[in-house]
Amino acid sequence: xxxxxxxxxxxxxxxxxxxxxxxxxxxxxxxxxxxxxxxxxxxxxxxxxxxxxxxxxxxxxxxxxxxxxxxxxxxxxxxxxxxxxxxxxxxxxxxxxxxxxxxxxxxxxxxxxxxxxxxxxxxxxxxxxxxxxxxxxxxxxxxxxxxxxxxxxxxxxxxxxxxxxxxxxxxxxxxxxxxxxxxxxxxxxxxxxxxxxxxxxxxxxxxxxx
Numbered sequence: 001x002x003x004x005x006x007x008x009x010x011x012x013x014x015x016x017x018x019x020x021x022x023x024x025x026x027x028x029x030x031x032x033x034x035x036x037x038x039x040x041x042x043x044x045x046x047x048x049x050x051x052x053x054x055x056x057x058x059x060x061x062x063x064x065x066x067x068x069x070x071x072x073x074x075x076x077x078x079x080x081x082x083x084x085x086x087x088x089x090x091x092x093x094x095x096x097x098x099x100x101x102x103x104x105x106x107x108x109x110x111x112x113x114x115x116x117x118x119x120x121x122x123x124x125x126x127x128x129x130x131x132x133x134x135x136x137x138x139x140x141x142x143x144x145x146x147x148x149x150x151x152x153x154x155x156x157x158x159x160x161x162x163x164x165x166x167x168x169x170x171x172x173x174x175x176x177x178x179x180x181x182x183x184x185x186x187x188x189x190x191x192x193x194x195x196x197x198x199x200x201x202x203x204x205x206x207x208x209x210x
Contacts, residue, residue, distance in 0.1 A: 027181070062143070160202055
């Protein structure tokens, strides 16, 4: 496996991040007014986990179940992660714990490379802190059946290819979000906050590949 790729990624994450302008490339139309942080917001943390498969680096995503009415993102594709717990030592600790709970990858098997730009998600009132990590071996995934419908494994460079992007009218609860950017993931649409986080990561991947 290309260890240099991981080294370059870590080095780039410790520099100034591409930030909000690159998140906005995959933002739903008109969502700018929903980015203002609320005084009562809560904290959530997610992990973009890279791992080796078929001689390239893959990233793990989850398809959320639709069992819980409290989950504002039920049925959507996202990173593993969740709400900050009072017992979490740090935001990074939260991301690792939630990843272990949702997809069964132990924290001690993950090397955290750095973080992406935090993103406020208005619909759930969470300020999300995204982290990027890697595993040196293919993980023994074990999904939390109550929250995770499936684990999706995608080559990380999939997101840098323009053919895997599009725009569509996206039905959400009682409304339709017109002309919403998305990544195509095996025929499913990955959009919203997770797409915005990946958009920033995509720019970083493009930079280290040049």
